[in-house]
Amino acid sequence: MTSTEKLGTERMNTERTPLRPTRQRTAVAQALASVDDFRSAQDIHDLLSRAETPVGLATVYRTLNALVEAGEVDMLRTEDGEAIYRRCSETHHHHLVCRSCGATIEVEGPAVERWTTAIAAEHGYSEVSHALEIFGTCGSCRS
Amino acid sequence: MTSTEKLGTERMNTERTPLRPTRQRTAVAQALASVDDFRSAQDIHDLLSRAETPVGLATVYRTLNALVEAGEVDMLRTEDGEAIYRRCSETHHHHLVCRSCGATIEVEGPAVERWTTAIAAEHGYSEVSHALEIFGTCGSCRS
């Protein structure tokens, strides 16, 4: 099988399961609420362990993925392929991430949205989505 | 260690090692030359095995990474974090990738380049780089 088969192809979660509110789910949500930058699932797991609310690693992954599919959390990948998560605002946006401290700023670029859609249409592509992340070194880290 | 530490931070290969031309290195290069879309390291390894020029998996990874650092190959990650590679043109560009068949078109967007740089500067970020990939369904796959 070529890798091309696994590109994309999401299965949309159209209000599938009832999704019960549990102690561990709220714990993960709170952990996410307590930090500003992107964290890995393992980070979240550690955070919860150090706090008074330990949650199994598998559950952290499950919850995080559920939140991502629900659109409440952003997930992106570091250059070495690790998934990192962060709570996000409702609107579509992109991220300006500091390479050294991870400080993140959400940015919007209507022009970019238009451009990607136009380019795709121009080449006959439909159902367009895109991913744009900007990396740099922030002011405080430049010292 | 928080995941934020491993964001970016490349080490540029300024003509380090002599880089000897070997049978396996040319084999990998040829395999890349023989396909148009993105392939995983494992795919390349399989390709070479099926052909008359088997190359160890570790070597495939080593060679592919070397090519990426040399700027001769593009590497990006599928949504599940797997690295996929493809030979690329010299100039900076982005990709329009078909979600189902993997067909890839290289696109350029000077406006996007300018926009990212401007946004970053505006927020005090320097040494800016960015990643932009567009996913969609191509014409032939829409049937």
Next chain:
DNA sequence: CGTACTTTGACAATCATTCTCAACAAGCCG
């Protein structure tokens, strides 16, 4: 309380990628 179903977590299992290290090939020198 009792049944039906979801959730959890400890741990095993995957899977891509990297590391280890002994066997090898290449360039160079006399």
Next chain:
DNA sequence: CGGCTTGTTGAGAATGATTGTCAAAGTACG
């Protein structure tokens, strides 16, 4: 041609993130 020094290879072990397994626990609700 031998020998030397050093980059290269590959088989297999090691790593590390992520997912699967499955019995035990939780929840909804009649």
